Amino acid sequence: MNTLTVKDIKDRLQEVKDERDPFLAECEKDQRKSVQTLVEQWLKKNAKEKALKEQWESMTHCERLARNKGFCIIAGIDEVGRGPLAGPVVASAVILPAECEILGLTDSKKLSEKKREEYYERIMNEALGVGIGIIEASVIDEMNIYEASKLAMVKAVRELSEAPDYLLVDAMTLPLDIPQSSIIKGDAKSVSIAAGACVAKVTRDRMMSEYAKTYPMYGFEKHKGYGTKEHLEALAAYGPTDIHRRTFAPVQTYC
Template sequence: MSYTISQIKEILDNITDTEDPQLKEFETDTRKGVQTLLSQWNKRLEKEKEERERYLALMHFERLYKSKGYSFIAGIDEVGRGPIAGPVVAAAVILEENTYFSGLNDSKQITEKKREELFDQIHENSIAVGIGMVHSHEIDEINIYQATKKAMLEAINQLEPVPDFLLIDAMPLETPFPSESIIKGDAKSVSIAAASVIAKVTRDRYMADLEKAHPGYGFDKHKGYGTKEHLDAIQKLGVIKEHRRSFAPIKEYTR
């Protein structure tokens, strides 16, 4: 049977096996367009292979502690330590066995669209997800370091079933559970990476809602960081309760 190039493209989009008979047939097709499609197919397959190998490496800590008998391994991460407005948000995630999320990485390394896709996929393929949020007034009272720990502990306390091991991004926590704190864990552990996505999307959505409640500050764009746009808006509109009054330059405006 003779296929058009558009038909071949559609067929190749659904082939994943290098031994597929149709693939062998297309390799004998001398049309330049067909050979271009085959080249693109091979590159895509190689890219997918590299992505799966990267993902397998990202599961190192989960495989290690599973081999030691732990069943419910939670990854914990936070976002929002640096902004001058909005809460610090933490997430804790226990993933189901044998999950695969193509493109999962440190949430800062992936696009907003991809984070939104992964947010839904992670929720659908998790045993448990917990969220902790500490707002600006409490950050001012207890400092951002303590607020970050509190948000993480809140996220862990929401998990059901209860975790039996914690993988935590960078920060040491005092909990009843054995744990490992991993520097840049969101780029080294699939569970922490998943938590980073949940925390990031949750906080970004909060900041988008904050812009609707207080239009003109640009919270939906800068997410509370001290950009020029944000500082100009503060000069024009003033400080609101969501600003962290213990942070410079907000404390200069509120003396």
């Protein structure tokens, strides 16, 4: 081992995929501190990748169950934007290929904006189909947020280029003649639903950043329409815009 330089060992470790690899065992015996640091780094990276693979295995359980029942085209559906005072509710339906592996994809609320953007690009590139449903604030006021969320999900499914034969839906049963499962906190339990949530979240956030150009005094690019202190102060100062939900408190106070 001592005949190899630290750089040689670093390069070789990048090719090691199994903790039982004899080369790793040899590295662990090397007394050089820099080599021990490389071994520790490899072990940490391997443990992280192993955890991500286990998480992926867990989050594909619902999809595997559906495929075992004979279903082939499985769409995961989720929505974002129930709580904001302004802007639309957005849903997305995503059909992922059975063989895909997007490690780390999970509940979009647990991901940073940068990570959501990265996963969004991967999903859009790898998905067999992506459908998006958008229900604007005026329609939300007409029907209520629950029904608007359901309608956004239905629209997202209908926007898919390929008709799914099974739906995995986050905490909702959709009025569609398609076999489906409603999964509580589905974005943390199903990769298909997590993918739908990620696409919906990025889509809505981008929309709110565009609205910020029309209504710069509200700061929509920062709070995305949620009832932050900054948003409430702007609402009090300038009144509601065309994208505010006028049936929501405290917006209705200023109508």
